[in-house]
Amino acid sequence: xxxxxxxxxxxxxxxxxxxxxxxxxxxxxxxxxxxxxxxxxxxxxxxxxxxxxxxxxxxxxxxxxxxxxxxxxxxxxxxxxxxxxxxxxxxxxxxxxxxxxxxxxxxxxxxxxxxxxxxxx
Numbered sequence: 001x002x003x004x005x006x007x008x009x010x011x012x013x014x015x016x017x018x019x020x021x022x023x024x025x026x027x028x029x030x031x032x033x034x035x036x037x038x039x040x041x042x043x044x045x046x047x048x049x050x051x052x053x054x055x056x057x058x059x060x061x062x063x064x065x066x067x068x069x070x071x072x073x074x075x076x077x078x079x080x081x082x083x084x085x086x087x088x089x090x091x092x093x094x095x096x097x098x099x100x101x102x103x104x105x106x107x108x109x110x111x112x113x114x115x116x117x118x119x120x121x
Contacts, residue, residue, distance in 0.1 A: 017118040036114025040106040045099035061113035063092040070106030074098045
């Protein structure tokens with residue numbers, strides 16, 4: 001089976017999930033690819049805003065993300081920490097917390113992990 005030529009857009013996503021401080025727009029492509037655009041507002045923190053939906057103590061989704069705007073701080077279960085901002089591409093294994101740093105909204109494009117992010121377990 002060959003991959004078809006297709007196009008999706010975040011202006012008309014296939015699925016939207018949102019909470020009080022976050023929004024996920026998900027575009028689904030052939031072959032099971034699901035690309036998400038996450039918009040996180042100042043004050044957002046995974047353990048505060050997504051944990052009640054996910055039902056896990058830490059984020060269990062691994063991620064590969066491109067950061068468009070804002071700054072985020074990530075803390076892994078083992079204590080490893082890093083910051084990411086515009087232009088950064090990051091890879092995160094599961095079992096992490098994260099939060100917005102500063103007063104600018106964070107926008108990231110996530111091509112691994114978005115399909116399960118913010119979904120009830």
